[in-house]
Structure formats: C-alpha cells, structure tokens
Amino acid sequence: MVTTAEDRSASTAPSQEWRPRVVAFLCNWCSYTGADLAGISRMEWDPSVSIVRVMCTGRMDPTFVAKALELGADGVIVSGCHPGDCHYQEGNYKALRRVHLMRRLLDDFGIDPRRLRLVWISASEGDRWAETANEMVREIRSLGPIGGDA
Amino acid sequence: MTTRLRTKPKLALYWAASCGGCEIAVLDIEEKILDVDAAFDIVFWPVALDFKVKDVEAMEDGEIDICLFNGAVRNSDNEEMAVLLRRKAKVLVAFGSCAYEGCIPALSNTTTRTATLDWVYRDSPSTINPEDVRPQERTETPLGTLRLPAFWEKVRSLDQVVDVDYYVPGCPPQAHQIWAVLETVIDILEHGKPLPPKGSVLGAGDRTCCDECARTREEKRITKFVRPHEIIPDPDKCLLDQGILCMGPATRSGCGALCVSVGMPCRGCYGPPPNSKDQGTKMVAALASVIDSKEPEEIDRILDGIVDPIGTFYRFSMATATLAGAAARRTTVDAETGDERLTP
Numbered sequence: 001m002v003t004t005a006e007d008r009s010a011s012t013a014p015s016q017e018w019r020p021r022v023v024a025f026l027c028n029w030c031s032y033t034g035a036d037l038a039g040i041s042r043m044e045w046d047p048s049v050s051i052v053r054v055m056c057t058g059r060m061d062p063t064f065v066a067k068a069l070e071l072g073a074d075g076v077i078v079s080g081c082h083p084g085d086c087h088y089q090e091g092n093y094k095a096l097r098r099v100h101l102m103r104r105l106l107d108d109f110g111i112d113p114r115r116l117r118l119v120w121i122s123a124s125e126g127d128r129w130a131e132t133a134n135e136m137v138r139e140i141r142s143l144g145p146i147g148g149d150a
Numbered sequence: 151m152t153t154r155l156r157t158k159p160k161l162a163l164y165w166a167a168s169c170g171g172c173e174i175a176v177l178d179i180e181e182k183i184l185d186v187d188a189a190f191d192i193v194f195w196p197v198a199l200d201f202k203v204k205d206v207e208a209m210e211d212g213e214i215d216i217c218l219f220n221g222a223v224r225n226s227d228n229e230e231m232a233v234l235l236r237r238k239a240k241v242l243v244a245f246g247s248c249a250y251e252g253c254i255p256a257l258s259n260t261t262t263r264t265a266t267l268d269w270v271y272r273d274s275p276s277t278i279n280p281e282d283v284r285p286q287e288r289t290e291t292p293l294g295t296l297r298l299p300a301f302w303e304k305v306r307s308l309d310q311v312v313d314v315d316y317y318v319p320g321c322p323p324q325a326h327q328i329w330a331v332l333e334t335v336i337d338i339l340e341h342g343k344p345l346p347p348k349g350s351v352l353g354a355g356d357r358t359c360c361d362e363c364a365r366t367r368e369e370k371r372i373t374k375f376v377r378p379h380e381i382i383p384d385p386d387k388c389l390l391d392q393g394i395l396c397m398g399p400a401t402r403s404g405c406g407a408l409c410v411s412v413g414m415p416c417r418g419c420y421g422p423p424p425n426s427k428d429q430g431t432k433m434v435a436a437l438a439s440v441i442d443s444k445e446p447e448e449i450d451r452i453l454d455g456i457v458d459p460i461g462t463f464y465r466f467s468m469a470t471a472t473l474a475g476a477a478a479r480r481t482t483v484d485a486e487t488g489d490e491r492l493t494p
Contacts, residue, residue, distance in 0.1 A: 062431040062438075069476035083444065097438035100449050101459070105434060108260070108460035109473040146476060 020140040022049045022075040023068040024133070027057045027091070030081035030122045037126030045130040046137040049077070056080065057118075058091025062102045065116060075115045075140040077132065082120040092120070112149045114139060159215040159339045161190035162206070163245075164235055165197060166221030166228035167255045167305065172246035173197045173220070175322035179329045189336050190215075203231070206238055214238045216335055218245040218318075222255045222469060223306045227299035236312040241345075243331075243352070247321040247419050249308040252469025254321070256305040259468045260460060263303045307469040316346070318353045321419035321466060324405050327353035351424075355403030358423045359416045362407040363398060367391065370440035375455030378414060389415050390440070393455075395462060400426075400433035419466050428472045430463035 026032040032053045038045060054060060057080030065076050078099060080092040096118065103113035117136055121128050143149070165173060177183060186192075193214060194201045206214075217239035223229050236242050247253035258266050271277065271284055289296040308314050318331055331353040337343040346352065355362070367388040376393045383389055389396040389410060397418035398410065404420050422429040437456075443449045456462065464471050 062434040063426070063428050063472065066428060066431050066472035066476065070472050093444045094439050096444070096446065097441045097449050098434060100446065101434050101438045101453055101456075102431075104453065104456075104459050105430065105463065105473065109471070109477045111473065111477055149477070 018145055020048050020074045020137055021072055022077060022133070022136055022140055023073040024049050024051050024077035024079060025054050025057070025060055025064065026051055027080040027087075028053055028055045029087040030085065031079035031129065033123035034121040034125045035129045037123065038129045041126050043126055043130040045133040048137050049133045056086065056088050056091035057095035058086070058088060060095050060098065062098050065102055069111065069115070069146060074143070074146045075117070075136055077117050077119065077136055079119045079121045079129075079132070082122055085122065110149055111146060112143055114143065115146065158189065158191040160193045160213060161186070162194035162214045162217040162235060162239060163192070163197075164194065164217065164219050164221075164231060166219065166231060166249070167224035168221030168246065168248045169254070170197065171322040172248075175246070175325060176218075176328060178325035180325075182329055186332055189340075203234070206234060209238050211237050212240050214240065215339065216241045216243065218243050219249050219308055220246040222248040222252050223302075223308060223311045224255055225299040225301050229311055232308060232311045241315045242312065243316045243318055244308040244314045245318045246323055247319060247421065247466045250317045250319050251421055251467040252305055252307050253466050256307070256469035257461060257465070259304050259474060263301060267301070305469055310469065315348055317351045319351060319402060319419070319421040320354070320405060323353055324408070327404055351402070351421075353404065354420055356424045357403045359398040359401040359403055359405070359407055359410070359420065362403045362405070363388070363410050364407065365389065365410060371442035372440050372452065373442050374452060377457070383413055385413065395456060397429075397433060397462075399436040400429050417465055421467060427470070429467045430460070430471055430473070433463045
C-alpha cells in the first residue's frame with residue numbers, strides 16, 4: 001500500500017483489537033545493517049515495527065516524525081550510528097538535537113514524548129535492535145493509541 | 151438588450167475570525183485603491199461598504215469574479231460565510247495568515263473551547279461576571295428569537311472548510327504584495343493572461359525570509375538562546391547567530407524582511423517556505439542543526455532557552471500543524487463536561 005503525503009485519511013478509529021504501530025527510521029550504515037543482522041540471525045522481533053531506511057539520521061527531517069504520527073503510527077524510533085561513528089561525521093548529533101527539541105514539541109501538542117525514541121545501534125548489534133523494537137512496542141502498548149494522550 | 155454593456159469584474163472582500171489588520175492592509179495600497187475601484191465593481195466589503203449578506207445571497211452562483219477572504223473559521227457564522235462566498239465566487243482567495251493557516255486565532259487550538267470560554271467569561275482578571283452569564287446560541291425574547299453563532303472547538307483555516315483557489319500569506323499581507331496580486335488579477339481578467347495553477351501562493355517570494363535579510367550570516371553555533379529584550383543585538387549580524395530565536399529560516403520570503411531590519415526577529419507570518427507544509431517541524435530541523443553541543447544534558451540546557459516552542463514555531467500555522475492532526479486522532483469530546491460542540 002502506498003500512502004502519499006497528501007493522503008490524510010489515517011485509519012483513526014482505534015478498533016477493538018488495537019495493535020500498536022511503530023515506524024522506525026534506521027540509518028543505512030549502522031542501524032539498518034544491524035536490523036538486517038537480526039534478521040539473518042533469525043532473532044525474533046515484534047512485527048508491529050515497520051522500518052524505513054534513511055541514508056543518515058541527520059537526514060531525518062522532524063517533519064517525517066510528525067507525518068508518521070499523523071498517518072497512523074503510535075510511536076517512532078530513530079536509530080543511527082553510535083556517537084563518533086557516523087558515516088557522515090556529524091549526522092547523528094544533528095538527529096540527537098532534533099529529537100530533543102522534537103520531544104518538547106510533542107509534549108506541547110499533548111503527545112507523550114516517549115512516543116519518539118532515539119537509539120544508537122551499530123551494524124553488529126542485531127540483538128540490540130531486536131530488544132529495542134520489542135521494548136518500544138511494549139512501551140507503546142502500555143501508552144495505548146496516540147489518541148489517549150494528554 | 152441588444153448591446154451588451156461592458157461590466158467590470160466583481161470583487162468581494164470579507165473578514166471572518168480576524169483582527170481587521172488585513173482590511174487595513176488593503177487600504178495601505180493608498181491611492182491605488184482608486185485603481186482597484188476603477189478596475190473592479192466591489193460588490194461586498196462589510197468593513198467599508200454597506201452591502202448586506204442578503205445582497206450576496208441574491209447573487210447568482212459564481213457571479214463574483216474574485217473574493218478575498220481574510221480571517222480564520224472560528225464559529226458557525228464564519229463557516230456559513232465561507233460556504234456562501236465559495237458558492238458565489240469564481241475564484242476564492244485565502245487572504246492573509248488567518249485564512250491561509252489559522253494565525254493568532256488558531257493558537258487557541260492548544261486549549262479547549264471550554265477553557266477559552268471559562269477564561270473569557272469567568273477567570274480573566276478584567277472580567278466581572280458573578281452570575282456566570284455565557285453567550286447562548288438561542289435566546290427567546292418577547293420580540294422573537296435572538297441567535298448567536300456557535301463557537302467551535304477548533305479554529306480552522308479556510309481550506310479546511312471550503313475549496314480554496316489561491317493563498318496570499320502574511321500577517322498582514324504587505325501592501326506592495328497586495329497590489330501585485332490585484333495587478334495580476336487585472337492582467338488575467340483584462341488581458342487574458344493565464345491563471346496561475348490552482349493552490350498557488352500569490353503575493354510572496356519562493357525562497358525564505360533569510361534570502362531577503364540584509365544581515366551578515368556566519369557559520370551558526372548557538373550555545374545560548376536569548377530573548378530580544380535581554381540583549382542589544384548587533385545591527386549588522388544575523389539575529390539567530392546572536393542567539394535570538396528568528397523564524398527566518400523556516401519562513402517564506404515576500405515581506406522584504408521587515409521585522410529583522412528593525413532588530414526584531416522574524417515571527418514567521420509568511421508561513422512555511424515553498425516545498426514545506428509544516429513551518430514548525432521545519433524550524434525544529436533548522437534550529438536543532440545549529441545548536442553547538444553534542445552532550446544531551448547540555449543540549450537540554452540550551453533548549454530550555456526556548457520558552458514556548460509550540461507558540462513560537464506555530465505562531466501563525468497552528469490550524470495546519472501536522473502534529474495537531476496527529477493529536478486529533480484522539481476523541482474530541484471534552485472529557486470534563488462531555489461537551490460535544492465539536493468542529494464538524
């Protein structure tokens with residue numbers, strides 16, 4: 001299914017069997033490879049997490065987070081290389097600052113800032129990816145659908 | 151009639167939830183208002199002329215050639231007028247920031263209808279209302295029923311209510327830009343110039359406010375945000391470089407960088423730049439990039455200097471904020487009162 005930016009018809013009504021939806025933006029060089037490793041190693045992680053690959057977390061426009069939440073996600077993970085390891089030197093620091101500011105903005109809008117999580121996962125940390133995904137889904141499950149905040 | 155009289159194109163101007171600044175801005179084109187009168191037949195303009203709503207109702211659909219609609223949609227009256235003028239006008243223009251993206255009235259979308267009414271009719275220091283009298287949509291009197299518009303839960307931009315053809319940003323739109331828009335319209339109507347694509351933003355630039363700003367920019371490294379009254383800013387250097395929160399990087403050009411030229415930071419009234427629909431997240435991106443720290447604690451300390459993120463980043467565009475759409479995925483019945491007076 002292709003959801004365009006113009007398509008604002010988010011599936012809104014939390015039905016009886018609400019299932020959390022988490023969108024994860026993973027950087028190409030570390031975290032995506034890490035998630036790939038989790039797959040290759042046949043680790044299990046929650047299928048409620050959908051991955052979007054970006055070249056670098058520094059490419060993460062905060063608009064992506066807002067858009068994901070608007071179109072039906074209940075939580076967003078941003079994951080990049082560990083500090084000092086960014087393929088583009090500074091991209092992950094940029095993401096760090098953006099996420100910090102974005103969390104404040106989410107709070108202002110009455111959206112629980114825990115719905116946006118920033119983590120560092122290297123290409124060798126498949127287990128860490130599986131843990132992160134599961135943990136995030138657990139957290140979102142306890143927070144409930146986004147409509148319940150504030 | 152055998153000979154058709156050449157009639158002037160019909161122009162309507164209306165204000166909904168607005169402060170009246172856009173109306174003044176139209177008159178700021180000064181003596182050119184006479185050219186407007188020469189080129190158009192003004193058929194409706196409540197602030198200046200004595201036509202009534204029933205005159206508009208009596209018109210054929212599409213009889214008005216162009217309607218400049220300023221003000222956001224706050225209540226049922228605003229909404230009825232938006233629907234009526236949409237039907238009567240061939241071209242409907244969301245004129246000014248309120249109609250375009252909500253502007254100052256839409257800041258009340260951060261709170262509820264109940265809280266707004268409580269503040270205005272009960273809690274504000276200047277209110278004396280011991281009997282807690284509230285506006286009623288219907289009041290029976292011996293002379294008949296009196297009606298007031300219904301006050302909606304949320305403030306909406308014009309295009310969230312009716313189909314809009316063009317947008318003119320600004321709080322208010324600058325006079326030279328208003329004149330440029332009217333000239334374009336005259337060119338189209340008189341000389342058969344093609345219409346701009348539907349949905350275009352008229353009377354503005356296609357870059358950011360920074361491109362019009364004369365101040366010198368350097369590599370930005372912000373270690374502390376300051377508010378305009380806390381320092382005397384260098385008159386030649388970029389305000390953001392000096393730590394003053396200036397919305398320039400996330401604001402469309404067109405005003406001529408007026409505020410920054412007199413030492414005040416850009417507040418963002420020309421809306422998001424081209425290719426962006428969300429001014430606030432655009433500003434988060436721009437601002438967070440230039441904070442000079444890699445340590446979470448220090449970043450938080452610097453960010454504490456931004457006193458009111460939502461009110462600063464969305465001062466003019468709250469009605470159209472993407473995150474407001476996300477937050478609205480909640481049920482909109484007021485939890486405390488069970489009040490279901492919702493925006494339809």
